[in-house]
Amino acid sequence: MAPSLGNFSLWLSLLxxxxxxxxxxxxxxxxxxxxxxxGLLISSLISFFLLVYLxxxxxxxxxxxxxxxxxxxxxxxxxxxxxxxxxxSMLLWILVLTLFNYFIFKLLNKRNSIFILKTLExxxxxxxxxxxxxxxxxxxxxxxxPTQTDGLGFNPLLQDPALAIHPPLLYIGYVGFSAAFSLSVxxxxxxxxxxxxxxxxxxxxxxxxxxxxxxxxxLGSIWAYYELxxxxxxxWDPVENASFMPWxxxxxxxxxxxxxxxxxxxxxWVLLLAILAFLLSVLGTFLVxxxxxxSVHTFALDPSRGIYILIFTTLIGVYSLxxxxxxxxxxxxxxxxxxxxxxxxxxxxxxLMIIVCATVFLGTIYPLLVEVFTNNKISVGEPYYNSTxxxxxxxxxxxxxxxxxxxxxxxxxxxxxxxxxxxxxxTFLMTFFIFIIxxxxxxxxxxxxxxxxxIIFNNLxxxxxxxxxxxxxxxxxxxxxxxxxxxxxxxxVWQKEKITKMKIGDKAKIAExxxxxxxxxEIRGPNYVALQGVFFVYDNxxxxxxxxxxxxxxxxxxxxxxxxxxxxxxxxxxxYIVLGEGNSNDGWVIRIYYNPLVIWIWIGALVIFLGGIxxxxxxxxxxKILAQ
Amino acid sequence: MKKQLLIIPFxxxxxxLLAFFYLxxxxxxxxxxxxxxxxxxxxxxxTESLLKNERFISSKEFGKEKILVNFFxxxxxxxxxxxxxxKRFSKEKGIRIIGINYKDNPKKTVEWLRVLxxxxxxxxxxKNGRIAxxxxxxxxxxxxxxxxxxxxxxxxxxPVTGKIYKKINLLIKDIE
Amino acid sequence: MVKKKIVIIISxxxxxxxxxxAQAVEPDEILxxxxxxxxxxxxxKNIRCMVCQNQSIDESNAPLAKDLRILIRxxxxxxxxxxxxxxxxxxRYGDFILLNPPFKLNTLVLWIFPFIFFGIGxxxxxxxxxxxxxx
Numbered sequence: 026m027a028p029s030l031g032n033f034s035l036w037l038s039l040l041x042x043x044x045x046x047x048x049x050x051x052x053x054x055x056x057x058x059x060x061x062x063x064g065l066l067i068s069s070l071i072s073f074f075l076l077v078y079l080x081x082x083x084x085x086x087x088x089x090x091x092x093x094x095x096x097x098x099x100x101x102x103x104x105x106x107x108x109x110x111x112x113x114s115m116l117l118w119i120l121v122l123t124l125f126n127y128f129i130f131k132l133l134n135k136r137n138s139i140f141i142l143k144t145l146e147x148x149x150x151x152x153x154x155x156x157x158x159x160x161x162x163x164x165x166x167x168x169x170x171p172t173q174t175d176g177l178g179f180n181p182l183l184q185d186p187a188l189a190i191h192p193p194l195l196y197i198g199y200v201g202f203s204a205a206f207s208l209s210v211x212x213x214x215x216x217x218x219x220x221x222x223x224x225x226x227x228x229x230x231x232x233x234x235x236x237x238x239x240x241x242x243x244l245g246s247i248w249a250y251y252e253l254x255x256x257x258x259x260x261w262d263p264v265e266n267a268s269f270m271p272w273x274x275x276x277x278x279x280x281x282x283x284x285x286x287x288x289x290x291x292x293x294w295v296l297l298l299a300i301l302a303f304l305l306s307v308l309g310t311f312l313v314x315x316x317x318x319x320s321v322h323t324f325a326l327d328p329s330r331g332i333y334i335l336i337f338t339t340l341i342g343v344y345s346l347x348x349x350x351x352x353x354x355x356x357x358x359x360x361x362x363x364x365x366x367x368x369x370x371x372x373x374x375x376x377l378m379i380i381v382c383a384t385v386f387l388g389t390i391y392p393l394l395v396e397v398f399t400n401n402k403i404s405v406g407e408p409y410y411n412s413t414x415x416x417x418x419x420x421x422x423x424x425x426x427x428x429x430x431x432x433x434x435x436x437x438x439x440x441x442x443x444x445x446x447x448x449x450x451x452t453f454l455m456t457f458f459i460f461i462i463x464x465x466x467x468x469x470x471x472x473x474x475x476x477x478x479x480i481i482f483n484n485l486x487x488x489x490x491x492x493x494x495x496x497x498x499x500x501x502x503x504x505x506x507x508x509x510x511x512x513x514x515x516x517x518v519w520q521k522e523k524i525t526k527m528k529i530g531d532k533a534k535i536a537e538x539x540x541x542x543x544x545x546x547e548i549r550g551p552n553y554v555a556l557q558g559v560f561f562v563y564d565n566x567x568x569x570x571x572x573x574x575x576x577x578x579x580x581x582x583x584x585x586x587x588x589x590x591x592x593x594x595x596x597x598x599x600x601y602i603v604l605g606e607g608n609s610n611d612g613w614v615i616r617i618y619y620n621p622l623v624i625w626i627w628i629g630a631l632v633i634f635l636g637g638i639x640x641x642x643x644x645x646x647x648x649k650i651l652a653q
Numbered sequence: 654m655k656k657q658l659l660i661i662p663f664x665x666x667x668x669x670l671l672a673f674f675y676l677x678x679x680x681x682x683x684x685x686x687x688x689x690x691x692x693x694x695x696x697x698x699x700t701e702s703l704l705k706n707e708r709f710i711s712s713k714e715f716g717k718e719k720i721l722v723n724f725f726x727x728x729x730x731x732x733x734x735x736x737x738x739x740k741r742f743s744k745e746k747g748i749r750i751i752g753i754n755y756k757d758n759p760k761k762t763v764e765w766l767r768v769l770x771x772x773x774x775x776x777x778x779x780k781n782g783r784i785a786x787x788x789x790x791x792x793x794x795x796x797x798x799x800x801x802x803x804x805x806x807x808x809x810x811x812p813v814t815g816k817i818y819k820k821i822n823l824l825i826k827d828i829e
Numbered sequence: 830m831v832k833k834k835i836v837i838i839i840s841x842x843x844x845x846x847x848x849x850x851a852q853a854v855e856p857d858e859i860l861x862x863x864x865x866x867x868x869x870x871x872x873x874k875n876i877r878c879m880v881c882q883n884q885s886i887d888e889s890n891a892p893l894a895k896d897l898r899i900l901i902r903x904x905x906x907x908x909x910x911x912x913x914x915x916x917x918x919x920x921r922y923g924d925f926i927l928l929n930p931p932f933k934l935n936t937l938v939l940w941i942f943p944f945i946f947f948g949i950g951x952x953x954x955x956x957x958x959x960x961x962x963x964x
Contacts, residue, residue: 255888257888260883260884262882262883263883293659297662300662301662304666311673315677317673317676317677328677331677332674332677332678335670335673335674335677338670339670342666342670343663343666343667346662346663346666347663349659349662349663350659350660350662350663351659353659354656354659361957361958361960361961361963362957362961363957363958363961363962364954364957364958369954369957369958372953372954372957373954376950376953376954377950379946379950380943380946380947380950383942383943383946384942384943384946387938387939387942387943388939390669390672391930391936391938391939393672393673393676394672395935395936396676397672397675397676399935400687401923401924401935402687402923402924402925403924403925403927403930403935403936404877404924404925404926404927404928404930405928405930405939406875406877406883406885406927406928406929406930407874407885407928408874408875408928408929409928409929409930409939412929413943417943417947524854524855524856524859525856526856526857605855614855614856687923689919689920689921689922689923690921696921756892781896782892782893782896783896783900786896786897786900786921787921788921789921789922789923791879791880791893792880792891792892792893
């Protein structure tokens with residue numbers, strides 16, 4: 026019953042989406058549209074929750090449940106497993122789309138009705154595209170006969186709390202950009218003769234999208250760090266790049282929206298960015314699900330799905346960009362500003378973010394282009410991105426330190442220099458201090474620490490000054506970036522590693538720590554068995570710091586192994602230990618990592634997130650004032 | 654900013670999408686990689702032979718007739734799965750099959766072939782996998798088609814399936 | 830279609846315990862000369878694991894990765910320089926095995942374009958600056 030109901034509800038939501046498309050075109054009365062928007066949201070909620078229900082009760086007559094679940098799977102992962110697979114994740118996409126659709130509708134009033142209705146029309150089209158894709162190629166309610174007694178299980182790698190909320194956060198990001206896209210296309214197609222401040226409508230969606238995308242990406246990296254076993258957290262994998270590119274465009278977009286708001290400049294540019302951010306999000310979806318690339322992250326490989334998504338992307342892309350090509354000149358302004366001003370520094374940020382995005386895009390699709398044109402295969406991996414992206418980000422960070430302090434219009438260079446001089450000195454002092462602690466010298470380390478403290482001290486200065494012209498959410502978010510850079514630098518440059526074979530009772534030394542291999546246990550989890558090593562960690566004063574217990578797990582249902590690293594974290598460093606292969610006679614392969622300052626990466630990301638949340642609040646208030 | 658520049662994003666986007674469409678339509682398998690040794694001479698090697706006393710010297714064996722080279726091992730399940738096709742190849746006229754035994758136990762291999770049938774005219778032993786590396790092998794099973802001049806004409810990664818069997822058969826007839 | 834692909838992937842007989850079985854250099858591989866070992870690690874980080882998805886042989890636990898790591902160390906001990914080692918690998922596996930794309934005709938666009946983008950960016954900034962002075 027439930028599967029059929031879920032399927033019915035899904036098709037019903039398609040019907041509502043189509044109705045919304047036509048109703049908003051014909052400018053039907055608001056009551057009617059309200060029913061449709063609500064109906065769309067409720068039907069998608071019902072189908073989503075029904076799928077969750079089916080997973081929880083382990084209804085293996087449903088193909089999706091059979092392929093991705095098992096009775097022994099812990100409840101949390103039964104639930105998160107709903108969106109850990111392709112079909113279920115599409116249902117989540119649709120849910121978030123209908124939710125944001127509802128938010129857009131809530132903005133509707135007599136004055137902006139033409140504008141918002143146009144936005145709803147475009148949003149409806151997007152929603153139709155996603156629901157149609159789901160029902161035609163990826164219906165999660167498909168049945169399997171005869172009903173199986175149990176499922177195939179679920180990749181143990183994905184049975185993890187961070188990874189559980191990673192997709193919903195990312196989708197809030199992508200869907201938020203879809204709203205910005207629709208607002209932009211509405212603005213362009215209506216010529217804005219009503220002078221509606223479209224940018225005030227756009228900003229909360231952009232900030233929300235960007236904020237949640239930031240957290241989503243960060244959680245993906247956190248998972249990679251503690252799950253994958255060598256302290257890495259970013260690999261320039263095509264699917265990581267697919268989320269990073271919209272993030273970069275989102276960063277550019279939210280900064281340039283400020284310029285539009287305050288100075289009415291860069292409108293054409295922002296309208297384009299809003300379109301591109303969503304197009305890249307959809308293109309990213311295409312890359313992940315089409316089978317065109319192999320990556321650690323790709324879902325089931327299926328070219329027919331790829332063709333559908335590509336057609337959809339082509340339709341919305343061609344329409345929006347052609348519209349942009351013809352109509353955006355109405356939004357031209359002739360405000361040119363000097364680069365030593367607040368607008369100027371935001372423009373510099375935008376340009377640099379676009380360059381990084383273009384470079385990452387180039388690197389990601391380049392192997393495909395080479396294949397098309399030369400029938401050869403090449404790889405573009407981490408070394409390429411490191412050598413191209415880092416040199417571009419460095420000036421962006423430098424500008425970020427001082428940019429927010431500059432006035433709108435034009436700034437006095439000497440005045441600013443006097444303001445930041447103490448920060449420059451403090452930065453060098455702090456850098457010197459850090460180098461004394463870590464006793465390791467490298468150019469990159471030097472650059473990274475300088476950049477991070479440059480940001481931190483400049484923002485602390487603004488915080489202390491309590492000047493109203495400095496936005497508090499900006500200060501918080503920028504501080505977060507400073508902390509993030511600190512963490513990235515420390516963990517990349519000063520990492521120590523020890524690989525050794527240890528028998529029970531053996532000792533190993535890393536940095537100032539002595540680690541003793543105490544024993545091996547056999548333990549049992551809900552759906553796995555594991556070999557656990559127990560290690561005592563002592564500091565140089567022979568005090569015990571912690572006990573580390575890495576595990577090697579075997580999940581019998583999925584016939585899969587995972588290693589669970591054991592990590593001890595504090596503000597200065599992570600101690601990270603992994604149990605490799607071995608036996609009691611020959612000993613075990615043990616890998617120990619000393620990763621300085623890693624936690625600041627996560628703290629930094631969280632602080633950025635908090636800055637974003639603060640900003641959403643402020644921007645929502647502005648929108649409320651407008652709506653009255 | 655000139656108004657004509659505004660159409661650039663549109664053009665660029667179209668170009669990228671066309672490239673993606675093309676890639677999808679040609680149905681490429683992203684996990685399939687063409688051999689870097691295609692149309693080049695086989696890598697020379699010399700090693701023990703499983704069933705014969707004398708050493709296997711590649712320069713003596715290749716360059717005279719068409720040869721199918723099959724990298725295999727007893728511990729490899731897909732090798733077991735494709736073995737019937739390899740035997741079928743050995744019954745085809747005009748091609749000789751050489752099986753390179755990869756990181757295996759010679760005694761086990763002898764027994765394996767005894768039970769399942771031996772399609773190979775020769776079985777050079779690749780004890781540590783270095784010969785495979787010289788051939789650009791990713792993992793076993795892998796099958797190569799060599800023409801009578803000792804040039805590698807085709808490489809298939811993974812077990813030989815019905816479709817691949819037909820393909821290779823046609824290829825053998827085509828090449829010199 | 831999907832099922833067939835899954836069959837093929839499983840069929841490729843590689844005992845790779847999924848990418849997460851920790852970073853893969855083992856104690857018995859490590860060279861005694863730490864300079865040589867560092868060189869080996871650096872080279873390995875640039876070599877793609879051909880049977881994994883997007884990992885270097887330094888990180889991967891696949892058998893082929895291990896073989897290549899050992900081979901690289903042998904070549905270093907033999908006195909070969911980095912270029913010779915890379916050439917040995919690309920001769921057999923093609924440019925695909927390099928994670929750092931080589932600077933060749935077919936990667937010209939890849940390596941030059943970031944600079945071009947950067948140049949365009951600088952140009953726009955100066956253009957903007959110049960126009961503002963006129964106003």
